[in-house]
Amino acid sequence: xxxxxxxxxxxxxxxxxxxxxxxxxxxxxxxxxxxxxxxxxxxxxxxxxxxxxxxxxxxxxxxxxxxxxxxxxxxxxxxxxxxxxxxxxxxxxxxxxxxxxxxxxxxxxxxxxxxxxxxxxxxxxxxxxxxxxxxxxxxxxxxxxxxxxxxxxxxxxxxxxxxxxxxxxxxxxxxxxxxxxxxxxxxxxxxxxxxxxxxxxxxxxxxxxxxxxxxxxxxxxxxxxxxxxxxxxxxxxxxxxxxxxxxxxxxxxxxxxxxxxxxxxxxxxxxxxxxxxxxxxxxxxxxxxxxxxxxxxxxxxxxxxxxxxxxxxxx
Amino acid sequence: xxxxxxxxxxxxxxxxxxxxxxxxxxxxxxxxxxxxxxxxxxxxxxxxxxxxxxxxxxxxxxxxxxxxxxxxxxxxxxxxxxxxxxxxxxxxxxxxxxxxxxxxxxxxxxxxxxxxxxxxxxxxxxxxxxxxxxxxxxxxxxxxxxxxxxxxxxxxxxxxxxxxxxxxxxxxxxxxxxxxxxxxxxxxxxxxxxxxxxxxxxxxxxxxxxxxxxxxxxxxxxxxxxxxxxxxxxxxxxxxxxxxxxxxxxxxxxxxxxxxxxxxxx
Ligand SMILES: Nc1ncnc2c1ncn2[C@@H]1O[C@H](COP(=O)(O)OP(=O)(O)OP(=O)(O)O)[C@@H](O)[C@H]1O
Ligand SMILES: [Mg+2]
Numbered sequence: 001x002x003x004x005x006x007x008x009x010x011x012x013x014x015x016x017x018x019x020x021x022x023x024x025x026x027x028x029x030x031x032x033x034x035x036x037x038x039x040x041x042x043x044x045x046x047x048x049x050x051x052x053x054x055x056x057x058x059x060x061x062x063x064x065x066x067x068x069x070x071x072x073x074x075x076x077x078x079x080x081x082x083x084x085x086x087x088x089x090x091x092x093x094x095x096x097x098x099x100x101x102x103x104x105x106x107x108x109x110x111x112x113x114x115x116x117x118x119x120x121x122x123x124x125x126x127x128x129x130x131x132x133x134x135x136x137x138x139x140x141x142x143x144x145x146x147x148x149x150x151x152x153x154x155x156x157x158x159x160x161x162x163x164x165x166x167x168x169x170x171x172x173x174x175x176x177x178x179x180x181x182x183x184x185x186x187x188x189x190x191x192x193x194x195x196x197x198x199x200x201x202x203x204x205x206x207x208x209x210x211x212x213x214x215x216x217x218x219x220x221x222x223x224x225x226x227x228x229x230x231x232x233x234x235x236x237x238x239x240x241x242x243x244x245x246x247x248x249x250x251x252x253x254x255x256x257x258x259x260x261x262x263x264x265x266x267x268x269x270x271x272x273x274x275x276x277x278x279x280x281x282x283x284x285x286x287x288x289x290x291x292x293x294x295x296x297x298x299x300x301x302x303x304x305x306x307x308x309x310x311x312x313x314x315x
Numbered sequence: 316x317x318x319x320x321x322x323x324x325x326x327x328x329x330x331x332x333x334x335x336x337x338x339x340x341x342x343x344x345x346x347x348x349x350x351x352x353x354x355x356x357x358x359x360x361x362x363x364x365x366x367x368x369x370x371x372x373x374x375x376x377x378x379x380x381x382x383x384x385x386x387x388x389x390x391x392x393x394x395x396x397x398x399x400x401x402x403x404x405x406x407x408x409x410x411x412x413x414x415x416x417x418x419x420x421x422x423x424x425x426x427x428x429x430x431x432x433x434x435x436x437x438x439x440x441x442x443x444x445x446x447x448x449x450x451x452x453x454x455x456x457x458x459x460x461x462x463x464x465x466x467x468x469x470x471x472x473x474x475x476x477x478x479x480x481x482x483x484x485x486x487x488x489x490x491x492x493x494x495x496x497x498x499x500x501x502x503x504x505x506x507x508x509x510x511x512x513x514x515x516x517x518x519x520x521x522x523x524x525x526x527x528x529x530x531x532x533x534x535x536x537x538x539x540x541x542x543x544x545x546x547x548x549x550x551x552x553x554x555x556x557x558x559x560x561x562x563x564x565x566x567x568x569x570x571x572x573x574x575x576x577x578x579x580x581x
Contacts, residue, residue, distance in 0.1 A: 218406030
């Protein structure tokens with residue numbers, strides 16, 4: 001418990017550092033948001049007034065403080081371009097991107113865990129060889145390309161889904177999830193390939209350790225040794241990878257949303273970068289940073305459950 | 316000891332086919348074990364002691380290893396019987412403890428869970444509470460203080476000597492007829508060694524368990540064992556009572572082995 005509090009404090013501190021970096025980066029890059037908004041037609045007086053109104057005249061620390069306090073209160077600021085709160089702009093998009101990342105993650109786990117165990121158990125078997133070769137290929141294919149292939153084969157040739165026919169979760173949740181299956185697959189595939197390889201290797205390594213001999217000596221079956229003894233040990237290195245992959249998927253979803261025409265965060269992010277709509281970009285980056293750090297914390301907690309040696313190390 | 320033979324190993328022959336030329340690891344190994352008897356196996360490194368022990372415990376399943384001979388227990392040949400029959404004996408009638416107490420326990424499972432394992436496998440009819448009681452009393456019997464606490468600990472929280480005691484508790488919980496101890500004290504310091512040997516003696520006396528005790532340490536063997544076998548390069552070169560072998564060794568090899576040890580208390 002004490003550990004958790006310590007970890008949570010560190011997480012907050014990291015977020016603070018990230019927020020400072022994000023804020024500084026967007027304050028220091030050249031370009032005047034007020035000028036951009038007003039266009040070149042405005043009079044200097046108008047420009048000055050707008051700067052005043054947008055709070056750009058205040059010293060940096062004051063502006064940072066104001067922004068940070070806003071974030072803490074859940075106020076993500078106001079879009080320079082649309083003049084509406086960033087929060088309300090993102091509110092509808094966040095569930096879409098998160099759903100995509102989550103479904104991708106579930107796919108990755110559902111594919112990699114059984115295959116990793118199977119190929120390790122039947123090492124040098126036919127399926128093992130096939131999977132290992134396929135793995136090499138799939139790992140080399142970037143998700144956006146996998147996405148294009150999937151759209152072509154499953155969308156345009158097999159008509160299993162309608163490319164571009166995104167269905168909002170507000171209209172139909174099953175339809176929404178159904179549309180996300182293909183893109184999630186594209187995101188999950190290369191990561192699943194890596195996870196299969198990692199888990200397979202890990203199971204094989206663990207199966208050679210002394211404690212498995214002890215387990216057999218007590219009358220365990222091969223499956224008993226595998227599932228009751230080896231698996232938990234073998235998952236330890238894989239958990240870190242799965243955690244990183246989940247964090248990566250949030251970012252990876254942004255690319256795949258473009259390929260599949262999904263109106264998630266990616267569209268807003270790209271237009272906002274183009275428009276120099278910094279409050280929106282800042283909010284999205286902070287959101288992703290928060291997620292990555294939170295996932296890290298989660299991985300840490302799971303780690304401690306799976307590997308008791310870590311837990312007692314710092315108590 | 317009532318003289319009834321419970322295990323007979325004849326012409327055990329183990330050959331590795333990993334490389335171009337077959338490697339004979341155990342050439343000719345014979346053993347008879349009586350009920351309640353403690354037999355010692357001594358011999359230099361690589362003489363085939365561990366492999367013979369693993370063969371008896373049914374733990375040699377590599378495809379590249381060719382096994383021949385007979386290991387008769389309970390009227391069944393453990394080398395040729397089906398896996399299910401073999402598993403039925405493992406941990407229930409025949410238990411084994413190893414040289415490496417630090418790595419022989421599963422690092423992510425609680426001590427209690429591991430000690431209870433053979434009960435769970437062979438006697439699923441025993442309920443959880445009884446099983447736990449048995450495990451705790453077994454932990455106490457192997458000399459661990461505060462067995463209720465130890466029951467909940469993980470292996471890394473125990474010292475090597477404590478882990479070996481846990482291994483013994485786990486091996487003995489099903490009250491097996493045979494306990495194979497493959498250099499159980501080699502990795503431990505001298506005082507702990509003596510305690511472990513005492514512990515094995517206690518189990519032999521209280522449960523009537525026959526023990527196959529493998530060791531480099533001739534003085535430990537002479538303290539514990541009624542009969543001794545000397546192995547050399549995969550062969551059993553000498554067998555006899557501990558006294559015969561140590562005081563009047565017939566083989567030159569045995570004499571060298573004894574001479575290599577500074578002092579033996581007989
Ligand atoms: N995988 C293997 N391939 C080939 N030979 C092997 C293999 N494993 C063991 N051997 C050989 O089998 C022989 C017997 O080994 P074993 O482990 O039984 O010796 P030991 O008497 O227990 O030695 P120690 O006292 O060091 O434990 C050794 O010569 C060893 O080199
Ligand atoms: Mg050995």
